[in-house]
Amino acid sequence: xxxxxxxxxxxxxxxxxxxxxxxxxxxxxxxxxxxxxxxxxxxxxxxxxxxxxxxxxxxxxxxxxxxxxxxxxxxxxxxxxxxxxxxxxxxxxxxxxxxxxxxxxxxxxxxxxxxxxxxxxxxxxxxxxxxxxxxxxxxxxxxxxxxxxxxxxxxxxxxxxxxxxxxxxxxxxxxxxxxxxxxxxxxxxxxxxxxxxxxxxxxxxxxxxxxxxxxxxxxxxxxxxxxxxxxxxxxxxxxxxxxxxxxxxxxxxxxxxxxxxxxxxxxxxxxxxxxxxxxxxxxxxxxxxxxxxxxxxxxxxxxxxxxxxxxxxxxxxxxxxxxxxxxxxxxxxxxxxxxxxxxxxxxxxxxxxxxxxxxxxxxxxxxxxxxxxxxxxxxxxxxxxxxxxxxxxxxxxxxxxxxxxxxxxxxxxxxxxxxxxxxxxxxxxxxxxxxxxxxxxxxxxxxxxxxxxxxxxxxxxxxxxxxxxxxxxxxxxxxxxxxxxxxxxxxxxxxxxxxxxxxxxxxxxxxxxxxxxxxxxxxxxxxxxxxxxxxxxxxxxxxxxxxxxxxxxxxxxxxxxxxxxxxxxxxxxxxxxxxxxxxxxxxxxxxxxxxxxxxxxxxxxxxxxxxxxxxxxxxxxxxxxxxxxxxxx
Ligand code: ADP
Ligand code: MG
Numbered sequence: 001x002x003x004x005x006x007x008x009x010x011x012x013x014x015x016x017x018x019x020x021x022x023x024x025x026x027x028x029x030x031x032x033x034x035x036x037x038x039x040x041x042x043x044x045x046x047x048x049x050x051x052x053x054x055x056x057x058x059x060x061x062x063x064x065x066x067x068x069x070x071x072x073x074x075x076x077x078x079x080x081x082x083x084x085x086x087x088x089x090x091x092x093x094x095x096x097x098x099x100x101x102x103x104x105x106x107x108x109x110x111x112x113x114x115x116x117x118x119x120x121x122x123x124x125x126x127x128x129x130x131x132x133x134x135x136x137x138x139x140x141x142x143x144x145x146x147x148x149x150x151x152x153x154x155x156x157x158x159x160x161x162x163x164x165x166x167x168x169x170x171x172x173x174x175x176x177x178x179x180x181x182x183x184x185x186x187x188x189x190x191x192x193x194x195x196x197x198x199x200x201x202x203x204x205x206x207x208x209x210x211x212x213x214x215x216x217x218x219x220x221x222x223x224x225x226x227x228x229x230x231x232x233x234x235x236x237x238x239x240x241x242x243x244x245x246x247x248x249x250x251x252x253x254x255x256x257x258x259x260x261x262x263x264x265x266x267x268x269x270x271x272x273x274x275x276x277x278x279x280x281x282x283x284x285x286x287x288x289x290x291x292x293x294x295x296x297x298x299x300x301x302x303x304x305x306x307x308x309x310x311x312x313x314x315x316x317x318x319x320x321x322x323x324x325x326x327x328x329x330x331x332x333x334x335x336x337x338x339x340x341x342x343x344x345x346x347x348x349x350x351x352x353x354x355x356x357x358x359x360x361x362x363x364x365x366x367x368x369x370x371x372x373x374x375x376x377x378x379x380x381x382x383x384x385x386x387x388x389x390x391x392x393x394x395x396x397x398x399x400x401x402x403x404x405x406x407x408x409x410x411x412x413x414x415x416x417x418x419x420x421x422x423x424x425x426x427x428x429x430x431x432x433x434x435x436x437x438x439x440x441x442x443x444x445x446x447x448x449x450x451x452x453x454x455x456x457x458x459x460x461x462x463x464x465x466x467x468x469x470x471x472x473x474x475x476x477x478x479x480x481x482x483x484x485x486x487x488x489x490x491x492x493x494x495x496x497x498x499x500x501x502x503x504x505x506x507x508x509x510x511x512x513x514x515x516x517x518x519x520x521x522x523x524x525x526x527x528x529x530x531x532x533x534x535x536x537x538x539x540x541x542x543x544x545x546x547x548x549x550x551x552x553x554x555x556x557x558x559x560x561x562x563x564x565x566x567x568x569x570x571x572x573x574x575x576x577x578x579x580x581x582x583x584x585x586x587x588x589x590x591x592x593x594x595x596x597x598x599x600x601x602x603x604x605x606x607x608x609x610x611x612x613x614x615x616x617x618x619x620x621x622x623x624x625x626x627x628x629x630x631x632x633x
Contacts, residue, residue: 020346030194037187049186049254051287051294052193054274056247058286059193060240061275063200066282066333068236069216070132071140073268074147078241080154080263081120082248086112087166087258092159106173109253116245124241128234147268155260165259172253185254192250196243197283199489204283206488206497210475212236213464220426221462225540226450226479235485266316270297273319277326279335288335293319364499365480368453368541370573371437373403377544377575378454383422383432385415385599392418394599395432400544400575405566407586408579410596411620416579417459419596420548423577424456425449436544451479455542457533459549459579465522469513469532472521474504476539507535512561527554531562538569545569547578551585563589587611595619 020028037045057075065071089095089112103111131142155163171180172188179185203209211232214222219229252258274293279285300315308314330337339346371377378400385393392415400406408416421427423434425446434441436452455476463472477500483493508517511531516524521532530550537545547566551559559582566576566589580586586593587607595603595610597619603610610616 022346025342025346033190037183042182045186046182047294047298049182049189051290052186052189053247053251053254054271054294055287055290056189056193056196056250057244057271058274058278058290059196059200059283060243061272062279062281062283062286063204063212064236064240065272065275066280066285067204067216068212068233070233070237071272072143072237072240073140073265073272074143074150075240075244075271076263076265076268077147077150078120078124078244079248079251079267080150080258080260081123082113082116082245083252083258083263084154084160084166084248085116085119085245086249087169087252088112088160089115090170091166091168094159105170108170109172109249112252113246113249116249117242120241120245121238124238125234128237132230132233132237143268144265147265151260151264154263161259163260165257167257169252169256169258171256172250179253182254185250189250189254192246193287196246197287200283202491203485203488206493207474207478207481207483207500208232208485208488210467210471211478213467214475217464218462220446221458223446224424224426224450224456225475225536226447227475228447239485266313270319273323277323277333279333281332282335282339285333285335288338289333292334296322364496365477365503366482368480368543371402371543371575373573375402376400377402377437378423378577379435380419380423381433381435383419383429383434385418385422385427386430391599393422393429396596396599396601398594398601398604400577402543402573402575403570404591405570405576405578405589407590407593408577408596409581409583409586409593414596415599416596417548418599420456420546420579424454424546447479450540453541453543454546455537455540455544456546457530457537457548457550459552461526461529461533463521463529463532463536466520468518469508469521469524469535470501470504470517472532473508473536473539474500476507476536477503477541479540504535504539507538508532510538511535511565525553527552527558530554531558534562534565543574545574545576547576547580549579549581551580551582559585 033048040048057079061072061075086109090108099111127146131139131146134142154160160166171178172185173179174188177184179188204212211222211225211227214225214227215229215232215236222229222232248263251262270293274289275286276289277292278287278289296318297315300318304314304318305311326334376399380399381397382395383393383397384391384395394415396415396419398406398408408419410416418427422429422432423436425441425444425448428443436449436454439452441449464475480503481496481500483496487493505514505517508514511534513524513528513531513535516528521529524532530553534545534547534550537547551562554562563585566578570576570591578586578590590607593603593605593607593610594601595613595616602619603613603616605613
């Protein structure tokens with residue numbers, strides 16, 4: 001555990017200021033809403049219920065778009081699935097015949113919910129599997145396509161009532177109470193919304209949440225930490241779709257009829273507005289966005305036609321301008337601004353999690369057996385990589401053993417980073433073979449390399465800048481824990497989470513960044529960020545460590561500290577392969593050096609041998625300059 005002095009939570013809040021935690025504030029909000037609920041005018045209750053329904057969908061979009069980085073315009077179609085499923089089951093004679101009276105009328109809406117969820121799950125999973133592979137603008141375009149198709153499907157299917165839709169949807173009945181009015185059903189709507197927000201908040205504050213956040217920072221990094229990014233993207237997509245379907249189900253029983261109009265593409269765009277305007281990556285931003293847009297729409301629909309003298313959907317234009325304005329002024333939506341304004345009264349309780357109640361034992365985590373010294377860990381045989389006509393790697397062979405530091409050096413463009421990609425599963429060699437711990441790794445993804453004990457850093461630092469150092473490092477231990485989404489949502493992962501955090505802090509201490517554990521990674525210097533990447537790799541308890549230019553950007557003392565750390569890791573039995581330009585650093589540290597030029601190995605041996613090699617001097621310095629030797633002294 002970190003010492004208290006490193007722990008920002010240990011500093012007392014400034015005295016004399018009224019401080020509440022976000023949790024207390026949430027509680028106040030919920031209690032106030034609950035107490036006022038019985039007395040609010042009918043119209044207000046109805047508007048609030050609608051806000052709750054929108055916020056439920058928008059919260060899913062916050063997860064999908066704001067956190068996961070996938071834009072969807074098509075969520076309204078999933079709302080439609082949820083609404084139509086229950087409307088059909090509750091009213092259709094065919095459905096009644098199917099069930100043969102086995103389901104009592106009071107239970108029909110629940111059957112509708114089940115059907116809606118099953119259908120949405122199947123459809124979202126299928127759509128996700130097909131469309132989420134698309135990169136860039138293709139994914140949003142695809143969501144528009146299926147959003148439109150589903151809308152027209154609703155309107156053209158006779159058994160769903162065509163454009164007229166389905167009327168006579170019964171109210172929801174819970175424990176004998178008929179929830180026919182917005183005042184009654186609104187309680188359920190807000191209950192479901194708050195429950196969903198709680199579950200998703202928990203999810204984000206967990207191992208899987210860190211994996212989800214990592215999706216946005218580029219899949220390469222997440223995969224290298226052992227995260228199955230394709231699977232996480234689909235799960236996130238399905239989660240957002242299911243929330244939309246639940247909202248649709250509640251909507252159908254609130255309105256008591258359904259038709260295709262509310263599931264049109266422009267509503268899908270409005271829902272995305274809510275998520276983005278409210279808070280992009282902030283769950284409560286969904287509620288804020290839903291409230292603002294709903295109220296604004298309400299007002300605009302009154303004011304604009306009167307102002308312009310004709311009726312029409314003019315509010316859409318105003319929304320567009322509004323979105324432009326908000327995104328110009330408040331890039332992350334309004335929520336961060338609101339919470340900054342409130343920060344005088346609200347104490348950020350994110351840090352209070354630092355001291356765990358029980359002393360977390362890292363034994364909770366999967367422990368990897370460290371290899372015996374001298375054991376062959378990594379073996380590249382005749383690895384070649386061609387980019388078109390360019391041979392970036394030309395039949396490179398090399399080995400890495402446990403308990404050694406092997407340096408890979410060579411001029412810029414020699415093919416070092418390409419070789420790193422070959423031996424870490426980022427890219428496949430054109431020919432040749434890579435073996436890790438005795439296993440052939442042909443066509444395996446980088447998360448399979450991670451699972452076999454390969455940890456790595458990147459030449460261009462890949463951290464989640466807005467997240468704290470400790471969260472970033474904990475991501476490195478992803479594969480050492482097991483708890484999944486459901487456990488995280490229900491907070492059943494706390495012991496494991498405490499162990500992960502303890503392990504992350506231990507690695508941060510060890511790398512000398514203890515004082516920065518709770519600061520956002522982006523606020524560290526570039527050199528420190530490189531060290532954070534090393535700590536992140538170490539959190540995975542690797543036996544092989546690949547470091548791409550770890551000393552770049554480090555100051556002299558930091559380099560020396562890094563040197564000491566790497567020597568210590570070598571003594572513990574790790575095999576370390578390091579690409580580095582700083583010759584003094586390399587020559588003093590490495591046991592063996594391999595020199596690359598134009599993708600080909602031109603020398604390999606001890607630092608002394610390599611320095612004496614005329615070909616190396618030639619390649620490096622283009623002549624008999626002895627800067628290389630100079631540097632090493
Ligand atoms: P180093 O890390 O040693 O500086 P790299 O491995 O980055 O060198 O690059 C080796 C050569 O391969 C360079 O000529 C580079 O332009 C080329 N190269 C690297 N990646 C690609 C790619 N994805 N497509 C085409 N050429 C590439
Ligand atoms: Mg490079």
